[in-house]
Amino acid sequence: MVRPSTSWSLIPILVPGIIGKSLSHVKRNDTETFSQSLLRESMNWMDMYYDADAGYLFSLSAQALTHETRASAWYASGLLARNEGDDAEQAAKIIRNVIDGQHKNISSQWFGDYQIYPEEPTVGTAQYPPKIYNSWDPNWRGFVGTTFVLMLEEFPQLISYDLTQYMLESLYDTSIGDSYRVGGVDTDNLYPAYSNPSIMRAFVTGWVGRKLNESNMTIAGENYATQVIDLFNRDNTLSEFNSGTYAGVSLFALTLWAKYMPESSVMGANGGRMIQETWKSLASLYNANLKNVAGPWDRSYGFDMQRYLSILALQMWTLVGKSDAPIHPKPYAMGHKDDFAIGPLIAILAPFHNTLVSNSTLSALTKFPGTHTVKTSAFSQPFDTYPRNITAWLSPHLTIGAETFSENVIGGPATNPNSFNPAVVQWSRKDGTVGFLTLYAQVYELEAVASEGALNLTYPSGNSSSSFSFLVGTNSQAGKRDVASWDDVEGIKVGVKGTVDLKYSVTFNGLVGGSGSPINSFEFWNFTYTMPPGSTDIPQVFLTLEHNA
Structure with a gap:
């Protein structure tokens, strides 16, 4: 292997000024205090290990x-x-x-x-x-x-x-x-559509190329970053859309683009804008009352951000403080707790990163702006036949989100049905906890539309053997322990119609028993609808959803 013949004392990287206007409402002292608390708590936890x-x-x-x-x-x-x-x-x-x-x-x-x-x-x-x-x-x-x-x-x-x-x-x-x-x-x-490692790959390659005066490596980083940016520019969305874990990684890596790459780099020129647009998208889907980003989620390690630790929540900690972020007082007790270890990196970059977050985003992270709809799209080549069309309806205590897709794999580009959530409903309950319902991914093609109090799901290529499985979270401590029908689900009223057989089965996936194991450490009730035997109808389910906590 041919190594650089230089002495390794290298060309300094030009650090660009903050991209975009410094936001007057972002109090630097608050950002520093919040980031210091994240650094201190995550380090105190890791010190024990x-x-x-x-x-x-x-x-x-x-x-x-x-x-x-x-x-x-x-x-x-x-x-x-x-x-x-x-x-x-x-x-x-x-x-x-x-x-x-x-x-x-x-x-x-x-x-x-x-x-x-x-x-x-x-x-x-x-x-x-x-x-x-x-x-x-x-x-x-x-x-x-x-x-x-x-x-x-x-x-x-x-x-x-x-x-x-x-x-x-x-x-x-x-x-x-x-x-x-x-x-x-x-x-x-x-692929460039695998957002979080793609952004990291482009950065490390480009940074090392500049640092070691390796022009081929520099060009390789720039070219790969350009492919990532081209996909993003379609609708100002990450291809790896709306992931509590990986949106946080992508924001971290984009901050490296914006802070450490020169303006002459496509990464330095675009990193700050991509951070702003990503936060704009996330803020439009965030419900501060539920402390959750509404679905759909391309890759999720849980169904309630207050119960599993997401890297995006660590970003929010530095922006609005731990108590207003979707973080439990004891983060190390949450699901997927190992990601708390990235806390120092998020904290170190927060004073720079947080200057790129807009007033409207900060406001949405602490106060729900009112009932609204969201329409956007994301594209993951080569898996998507066409861009995934995303719709969401958010109200103070109920959110519904879905995406229409046609893909060559089952379970999204990660080929993991346990993390791909193309249709999601969340609602508040009397004790402040959050209920959830998510469609388990079983098909290559789905038409899904979220609207006011409703979720419409169709399998265009389905047949009489198709089924719809809805994973429904367990009730709160005050709710029923046993669930046999929709009437037993706490906090929401669900109506169902469509071409499916309206008689459904209910099974339980629990920590120590039931018909199967939890997914991402979350127990759930599985409501499954099948098609009538011999049906020639296109499989379709229409859910009406009413918050009743």
Whole structure:
């Protein structure tokens, strides 16, 4: 492998001024206070998992005292930001360990990637065969790579010269390795429409190219970013639309574009605008009364943002404070809690990122603006036959959202029906908790329209064997424990008509029993409608929905 012949002391990146007008209503002291509280709480939590002898975090999922790589890198950034006692020394130890464990075989598909955990066997051996997103995760190049860049940009005085060179060599390797990724080749799924890793890939490649004076790498980053931007510009939406987790990652990565790339880069020129437009879209779908972004959700790790930890909620914490964000007082008790480890990165970038958030967005995050509808679209090539048409109706205590699609996979571009939620209803309950209903993804093609108090769903290519499964959240502590019909569901009145057989089945998916397991740690009741035997009608269900808490 040919390495740069330079001494690695590199061309400084030009940091652009804040894109867009500084917002007078954003109080810098508030942003700093909120971001400091996020940094402090996330670090206090990770401190309990840190193994100073090993220089790694123990697994945040408590996997028998094994360690984990990505969260350790995130923790290192927080150590540098906090910089108390021997924090910088411990950060250096972690960084070296992470790079020591980087995959070094240039001929392997996982070259330049980072170990999932340091105790794992060598990827690619007979006993530990390579399996993408299992024994190795190509997106970790982006997660660790962006973290290294952030540390080099924000805390250069705390990183020794030798360690700086080691980090830059690692970043060079990870950029080369990322160039091996081609959507549809060798089971890889990185297309520009895979928003969060695509934005990270473009940034790391472009940043490293500029830093090392590697023009081909710089051009590669610019070209890939241009493809991401072209998809975004269709309707000012991320292709990976409306994800509590991955919208947060995309906003993080776009902040790197806006803050660290020069205006001469398409990333520096567009990053701030894309942040503003993404927040505009999210704010239009956010119901501050429910503390949830209305559906549909392309990729979700839960059905109520107050019960699972989303990276988007961490962004909101820095904007409006923890108490007004969809964050439980004990974030580490929430579902998908491991993502709390990215808290330091969000906190470090918040003073810059938050200047790009508009007055109307900030207002919508704390006060529901009133009943309204949303119509937009998103496009994920090569999976979508045409752009997904998105509709949503939001009222003070009830939201309905849906998307029409025609795709070549089931479960959205992530091919995961457990995370793809093309039709979602949420409502408030008397005790302040949130009820939910989501259509389980089972088809390649869906026509779905949300309107005032209604949800209309059709399978254009369905037949008599088609079924509609609605996953309905369990009632609150004060509600009925047993659900046998819609009348038993707390807080909402549901009417059903259509071409389906109106007799439906109800089963339970529970933590320790029932007909199946929870999805993303959420228990639910499964209301399933089938077609009449031998029916030649197009499968269709029309739900009327009325809040009655």
